[in-house]
Amino acid sequence: MTEEMVVTPWETKGIIDYEKLIKEFGTEKLGEDLIKRIEKQAGKSSHFLRRKIYFSHRGLKEILDAFDKGEEFVLYTGRGPSGTTHIGHLMPYLFTKYLQDAFKAKLYYELTDDEKFFTKENLSLKECTGFAYDNALDFIACGFKPENTKIIIDTKDIGLLYPIAARVAEKTTFSTAKAVFGFSNETNIGWIFFPAVQASVAFLESEIKGKKVRCLIPCGIEQDPYWRIARDVAEKIGYYKPGAIHGKFLPGLKEGGKMSASDPSSAIWVTDSEKEVEKKVGNAFTGGRATVEEQRKLGGNPEVCNVHKYYFFLFEQDDEKLEKLYDDCRKGKILCGECKKELAKRVNAFLKEHMEKREEAKKHLQEYLLK
């Protein structure tokens, strides 16, 4: 029995059908034309685009058209700080860095400590704010520069956001918020207001500059409901509708589902030791056969294999090499053990470098924080 697909900003479960999500959310498929335009501007291809890891959008074409006519835009991404960072969190940062380099765009990164406090039962506001400062380091470690990147921590920066959020909120009825987010009578009033806070960052640059500035939001598809609200009210309050480019979820190591912060063993955390990584990758769900003999004879199934997905999403960005890995698996030329060992090696190398950059980031955090 398969679990029903649920994709909201606060919960993801079941087998994700991305085609269905595009229909359900009413977004647009990210077509080859738009991918080519981004890659051309970047001067290089991205596996995130080639492999349709970013697969959907809202309003991207308008933003690119305006850009071609000389109109800059800002990027905006973020994270809900409810714990340590895992590899699934880093993926959108890396794609955002690619976009930032391509378009020389200013970037706002929002840490929604208020949201996590409103939506998670067992976290205090202080804990969420603490995670925000911690998560900021992982973000910085992805290579962003303070000259064109500003980190927003909601409770710290609400002074700037609230006057914008208030104008979003004033145009958003409970009825709308309920329809978009599934709020009920039991939802707390902080959570109900929060969509206005998240939307507000999309308009922050316009507010600061005193003129309309476009905004593109690279994010997980589960964040899309916020941009529906933001786009609904944007023009009514004197801003451009923000655009979004939506990514898929890095799967968890266990069968199905998203890499989940609520199940520590399903994810690889940036703080995991080499041994922990080896163990987690070693225990990952794969498309392997019951015995070595069977696998040599019949081949594995990379389609359902989480180890293969890790290569696909991040750890083998060369398409030819990925294809070879796929074929070798299919043909039984490579066994799960080898494949896992290699992945663990790559993950550990990646994390080693990440943690060094993260350490370095501690010295520079202040430079990134919004005034």
Place this chain on the structure above:
Amino acid sequence: MTEEMVVTPWETKGIIDYEKLIKEFGTEKLGEDLIKRIEKQAGKSSHFLRRKIYFSHRGLKEILDAFDKGEEFVLYTGRGPSGTTHIGHLMPYLFTKYLQDAFKAKLYYELTDDEKFFTKENLSLKECTGFAYDNALDFIACGFKPENTKIIIDTKDIGLLYPIAARVAEKTTFSTAKAVFGFSNETNIGWIFFPAVQASVAFLESEIKGKKVRCLIPCGIEQDPYWRIARDVAEKIGYYKPGAIHGKFLPGLKEGGKMSASDPSSAIWVTDSEKEVEKKVGNAFTGGRATVEEQRKLGGNPEVCNVHKYYFFLFEQDDEKLEKLYDDCRKGKILCGECKKELAKRVNAFLKEHMEKREEAKKHLQEYLLK
């Protein structure tokens, strides 16, 4: 046909039955014992107390008991800035000043520009914030000193309030807010969140001091729903329940109802000219008879007379003199014309002094603003 009584933070209409409000709101009647305790501390009586203009409370006894044991408390009052100040707005300021002097208490004065924006259809946030700075001058003009009085403007000071408001909000479901405030599906999400902002100021001193500090809120009875929310969550989030002391409304000049910001001719504004005051008082609804002859013979009815109420609420604070005025009216010794002329004179003298102090306040506004 009498209009149904409606008393909410956003609307007051009909003939106000204060006894009924105590029952409906579930507050306590302000008894002689508590009045005596306040007056003893003040070292002088107040017509606001003697005449039961402040008539109801929540939790006042606990605050006075704690005070007697050496525990200080802060005062908190405010205003929704949706226009110029009228005399009805000044009344609670004057009573608050009396309390502040009596208890040597620090005072927070909140200007809820966000609330007015959320609840008034035709005001922009910028306009509400503008009114906040304007209204602050009328508040200062009532004699408050910057040493122990801080003015909060919500959109300006949300940085301090939001982390507290978030904790109030997290403990308040839509269901509760709906029951207390009558919110509907059409209410905007800013308005729904706002009660948490208004409640937050009751806990601000505790937050700043890092220890529990009691708070007493002198306000119009229509503000009570906010304190119900604040009291509900206070102990759950580590604060004392705030207390409140509730006042009656200064009536409008027309028959029945509150002095209303939405009907300019029903109120005397601080900016009214002497001539305007004379005209408005001259046109006020009184308990006079149809002709001078009848009035001389039968006497007037001060019970229903708005001119008499102005004396009662503010412009004749000497009980003996007020009684004489009442008797003279009853006996037909004084006619409405004389009575109105005298009131207009007093109002104009009051406003002249107020406007001078208001002018002076402009130089000192910055000293009162919260950091």
